[in-house]
Amino acid sequence: MRAQLLATLSVSRVLQELPGGDEASEQAAAMATRVDDVAALLCAYHSRQLALSGPDDTEDRLELGQRMLDLGEARVSTRRWCGAISGGSTRCSSSDG
Numbered sequence: 001m002r003a004q005l006l007a008t009l010s011v012s013r014v015l016q017e018l019p020g021g022d023e024a025s026e027q028a029a030a031m032a033t034r035v036d037d038v039a040a041l042l043c044a045y046h047s048r049q050l051a052l053s054g055p056d057d058t059e060d061r062l063e064l065g066q067r068m069l070d071l072g073e074a075r076v077s078t079r080r081w082c083g084a085i086s087g088g089s090t091r092c093s094s095s096d097g
Contacts (some may be wrong), residue, residue, distance in 0.1 A: 001040075002031060002065075003028045003029075003031040003032040003035065003040035003041075003043065003044055004028070004032075004039065004040050004043045004044075006024050006025075006027050006028035006031065006047075007024070007025060007028040007032075007040070007043035007044045007046065007047035008043070008047075009024045010022070010024035010025035010028060010047040010048075010050070010051055011047050011050055013045070014047075014050045014051050014056075015050070017061065021050075021051050021068050022051040022052075024047070024051075025044065025047040025048045025050070025051040025065070026048070026051075028040070028043065028044035028047055028048075029041075029044040029045065029047075029048055031044070031065060032044040035063070038071055041071060042066075042068055045064045045067055046064075046068070048060075048064050049061050049064050049065070052064075
């Protein structure tokens with residue numbers, strides 16, 4: 001939760017052109033990585049992309065985008081798709097680890 005809040009703070013600071021956005025996004029990414037939380041990682045990576053929105057940071061933004069795609073492919077919870085598969089039910093019989 002804290003990583004997501006830091007990511008949100010970063011986005012807010014970047015969009016308002018206030019100082020501290022880059023640092024907050026770095027902290028969010030580090031924290032999300034430590035706790036290995038997919039939602040927090042996605043928020044943190046997105047905030048890093050915004051913080052690195054200058055013309056010199058294209059490669060970094062592409063890398064972050066690839067990380068987000070990799071998370072989606074490798075770690076999406078099966079439960080997110082259960083509603084579509086089971087006709088609207090949110091319960092799954094299989095474990096998603």
